[in-house]
Amino acid sequence: MKSSVIIFPGSNCDRDMDVALKKFGFKNQMVWHHDSEIPKSDLIVLPGGFSYGDYLRCGSIASKSRIIKSVIDFANSGGLVLGICNGFQILTETGLLPGILQQNKYLNFICKNVFVKIKNKENKYFKNIKKEVLELHIAHNEGNFFCSNDELKSIEDNRQIAVTYCDDKGNDSEHNNPNGAIKNIAGIFNKDKNILGMMPHPERMIDPFLSGEDGSLFFENLIGSM
């Protein structure tokens, strides 16, 4: 399986993602934001970081970069596009995913382990993961997902919620919401479920010596289901 990680100026999880993808068997290549074409890929990843300094609004400048047209074309043709953290923000800015990511409710950057509940397994990203609750890691200042009531209804009707913040037992009440996201949403799909944006970083959880290993389940499933 071939994957491509896009590097924007200010991306800083590009290497971590490269390490994770290769560890689980992807043939990964790095693609520079100023290129206009993406090499043949089965998966495109928009990594975390602060693309273009996140000036103006997180992800907004990246959503207008030269490479992004190819990403949109690839996504619209059904290709798998995964956006983590800043990548999620970029995906909402391009309009490939609905909603926006605003500043965390308590106005602080948050870096810690969280639990997320998998809400929909009928897709390549979560299909064969046996667990219902994953322990992942967040590190962001703008992860507070928000959308209009109409959009939310459409997201729910189309089963686009991918993961929600919860406790270790899967209880996704407001109490277990680290950043104020509407409905505890930590990640969403597009309608066709080929695009996934999520705030938690599975690439930081791929080794028992790191913060945990549930990220491994994510990547193992992903390459296995492709």
Place this chain on the structure above:
Amino acid sequence: MSRVNEQIAIDHGLKKDEYKKICDLLKRTPNITELGVFSAMWNEHCSYKSSRKHLKKLHTKGDQVIQGPGENAGVVDIEDDDAIVFKIESHNHPSFIEPYQGAATGVGGIMRDVFTMGARPIANLNSIHFGSIDHEKTRNLLRGVVKGIGGYGNCIGVPTIAGQTCFDDSYNGNILVNAMTLGLVNKNKIFYSKAAGINKPVIYVGSKTGRDGIHGASMASAIFDDKIEEKKPTVQVGDPFTEKLLLEACLELMAGKSIISIQDMGAAGLTSSSIEMASKGDLGIEIDLTKVPCREENMTPYEIMLSESQERMLIVLEAGKEDEAKKIFDKWNLDFAVIGKTTNSKNIELFFENKKVAEIPIDFLAENAPMYDRKWTKAKLPKENKFSKNDFKSLKLSECLNKLLTDPNIADKEWIWDQYDHTVMGDTIQKPGGNAGVVRVHGTNKAVAAAVDSSATYCHAHPLTGGKQVVCESWRNMISVGAKPIAITNCLNFGNPEKEKNMGEFVECVEGITEASKYLNYPVVSGNVSFYNETKDKGIKPTPSIGGIGLLSDYKKMVTMELKNDGNYLLVIGKTEGHLDQSIFAKNILSNHDGPPPEINLFNEKQNGLSILNLKNKNLIDTCHDVSLGGILTAVSKMSIKGNKGVKLFPIEGLVNKFEYFFGEDQGRYIIEIKPENLENVEKILKEDSIHFDKLGIIESNQITYGNELKISIDDIKEGYKKWLKEYMVN
């Protein structure tokens, strides 16, 4: 251009006799640009004029040292061609005036010091000191500093893996913000600041130059007064995004062979970077200031030379490599300008709009910079307190423990480090909140441990002992995670060196640091001095911060501090005499601030530490934590809280009073967890090595108990310990 006179020189922070020396050296009156250059190079921050004499005494050598003090950062060998570049630096004065930008640019500056040597930064740390928790400014300063450190480090994508936060009245008017960075480099590809060869192009890269930070270095060498708010414009403004681009562009250029020397523009900007490169290479340098990329209009030569705009570098390149280098900086959208060349004149010559605007022999600025042998007084060892039974009569162990665990200097600092990205780069294997932060050396089995320590209370009570103690504590932090201690960097934060008492504190702390680092083979390879931490005549307590690093040759053998399994034994390594003077117990519970700090016995310190490493290498230790502030019971509680396990403490042997035993701050001690089946073997080894140890207790249930005198649940102590700072910040 205004004519320079003595008053203008004094306004630049120069002393009368220093101004006279400048005129004598030049044999004329300097013009304003030249005066600016002199004032920047001769201030305390750049010239180390009060400290140089004493810094020479520091222990800086060892087989592991590749580069000691005097470069942008120190470099140590960690085997297999890998080396760690690291340094700590202060950004105290700016952070008090503008906490967010002050702290942010402190982080940015220290990272540049590291990557300018060719290393990719792999970890950040910090040591921050604030005034009393009741002081009106403390909350805002803490909030701003933490946001600034996070704002910069998080954006660059370098994990902040450890740190230290202290509160004390003496920082009410002068907070301390010390930032440390570690970088990884191939030891055959280290870059230095020494220029070589004449007619080599001098290149300016990075951000454009603005009017921010003019005289930043002079401000850092001045005492604060009521008008301090007026200094806001002298604080630099950081742009971490540009720094990230600069980092990547520099590392890309460094992969080739075109750089002769490289230096970041830190304190005193273009002035000190150009002069340092030329001075080290015994060369002259010629700069056309018209060619410097400027952000603002009509900037004068004086302003361009003294600007401390951030995210800029100066490079001496091999001639003919300009185009190749420019391509890289174009790719990263950064300015690139050839602004001058190296010469054999041994002068710095500045041109602006085709006119020569300054010419100064470089010797005058560097080697002839003033050096003072300031008067200092030796501190006496305070008399010991004699506590009587009555002092402890009404005290209960559980109440004392709860009070200590919610003491601002002990309580959990999660509120702070949750705001720092500590996991980016995917190699953080020990997060903040442990004995030390640990990151793997990417793609290898090795890991590097790092921690920052300071003990202003001890240093204030007796500077010589305090200086030794901080080095030992740093050493213990390395041992506690199972790392072999390698080397240290020091940030020496002191008051006004023109006062004999303050100067004495500095001299004796340095002496203490030297003695301990020599004995432990834990050399100082980099650092910085911050004097004049004083507001309206009130100086800070002497606060040397020590940043230590250690090496784990197999990261899988790292040791952590949370208790692991019921039925395992806890041993205290090192002798407990029950020294309460200057302890947090004495201050917080007995309201006593007198007496000497605990004594440092370097022989025991070394033996105890090495024997722990020995046990660890034999896989006999499950857990380790050094005993520091708050003594044994505080240490056990933290281990319990982290592991969610209780402990049954055994009766203390001997005559020591239980408060002295549990809260005394005797040095050189660790608590280790041992499996029952290993106990006999461990005891045997310790006895053979003549290491003193006490059997402290056994892990069981979810409470800490001591006979009938203490029974406290982990949940209860955890609550207070974890909540204190969060609640303080909300109020």
